[in-house]
Amino acid sequence: MLILSAVLLVLMSACSSGTDTAATGTQDAKSASGTESGKKLKIGLTVPTLGNPFFVAMSKGAQLAAVKYNADITTVSADQDLAKQTAQIEDFITKKMDLILLSPFDSKGIAAAVQEAKNAGIPVICVDGSAEGGITSVVMSDNVMAGQQAAKYLADRLKGKGNIVIIDGPPVSAVTDRIKGFEDILKGFPDIKVIAKQNGEGNREKALSVMENIMQANKNIDAVFTINDQEGVGVKIAAEQAGRGDEFFISSVDGAPEAVEALKEKKAFAATSAQFPNEMVVKAVETGIKVIGGEKVDPQILIPVEQITQDNVSSYRGW
Template sequence: MKKFLKMALASTMVLGVLAGCSTSSNLENNTPGQSTGNTGTTDGKVTIGLAVSTLNNPFFVSLKEGAEKAAKDAGVELLVVDAQDDTAKQISGVEDLIQKKVSVLMINPTDSAAIVTAVEAANAANIPVITVDRAAEGGQVVSHIASDNTAGGKMAGDFILEKLGGKGNIVELQGIAGTSAARDRGQGFHDAVDNKEGVNVVASQPADFDRAKGLTVMENILQGNKDIQAIFAHNDEMALGALQAVEAQGKDILVVGFDATDDAVKSVEDGKMAATVAQKPAAIGETALQTAVKVAKGEQVESNIPVALELVTKK
């Protein structure tokens, strides 16, 4: 299979004109909701594979737990592989799930472009693929389950503008480059704040969805920018790291995150973070697993299944 993946990558490079440039989840490659692969089971048992980007982030732990609960309720087996934010490790994990002949493969990509080879390998093995939270930029995907990250980014941006009275200097902490979540959340945020008179995004730097990096990046930004009124971080881990940097310097800066993890919600309730966009990861995992079971049974599913968002502020 490793040899196959290398061949698939080479094929993708040669046939780039045909396989590249797709929509975020490339759903136009197959009929929406129609599985084109191996929906059979082993000994009558449906087995679902979940390749998750990292379990070092509480958001994805909740997503996995939601999928595990749904799997237990449905009486199916769930096999989980953790990439620990390493693309090569994720591709290897997907390869293992393909070799185990899972009925359906759910992928939460570490990198939306790099995962394409693994998606295509699953396609070649006739295993239907569902993307979860983050999309793939190619390959055939039966369904994509996620919150509308663009709408969530705009929700955060609109909230910041309201709180600042329509003017001020804002810092953006970006997620991992190459992920659809970082791209879409950033797009929504900029849709809200760009071209607004009196509003300036004075720094926009990646901190890779990581709390420690959020702290370090924000410390560096604060050294060079003394006049900052708000921070938007693409996830709560970076927001909490940025908050540490702000508090260490005794600053009063509005901090808004994304994901509504337990730590972030508590920070909002304590009046430290201003808000977080609730993406409901457990519901995403549960919905993805339920969709995978339907696909395994040959049932029709929607090509895009959204999970509702809401803004969490201090009550």
């Protein structure tokens, strides 16, 4: 009987030890991924276009976040089509994603799809621009700051006087905030005249075409502000093709690899306010996991931008 009692005691002790280990493992997995042990988070990310290096960098950030937070992240391109981005969100809902990350092509137009996700109980975290319809939070660059940086650089270099062009972009909050920051600073420089403001649609080809028309109508241009580097490079090409590459300089936003190369040339492309798209997505996933876990999060999380010029580009860490 004594021997039997000893054996039973050992067995009970082993069972108790196994239960404690399993519980600890479950807790560790839950803290790492925000879900129960053995279940990966399912996350859908939709971006305006993977034809832009900025959104390619964002997709790379999603890959980093997938490893860091034990998640399966599906990244899709809306190809600058509101209907397609709407359909992508609807598909994420059908697939019962745990979290939707949205970089909106049209902040207002996507509202119905966001509302549909909200009704399905799926949190929507916006990245690089807000959207209507009831998003949970937005993680983005301080785009007002980006516009302000560009305007200050431009105004200082022009010494407060000159003719400038603004190449606008898609109707998303990131773009409108950049324009707002830029124009707010310009109010303090009445001798800087905006002689043209047109939509370059955020891409190189359109900005090139728009700038060609602007140059035909204006013989004296001192500087150009573009809302992203894709447009900035398009403007640079247009100026060079017209033999006016030395006439004006370009101040932009993004910090893209192509802008880095253009800055190193030390020609018309003079400055860019650098964003960090990969960091944005990692932060968005982290924020979404908190929401899934029942935590409260800030409705807006801003990431500072960094002014990169021809003088400091060699020390810029890039994307």
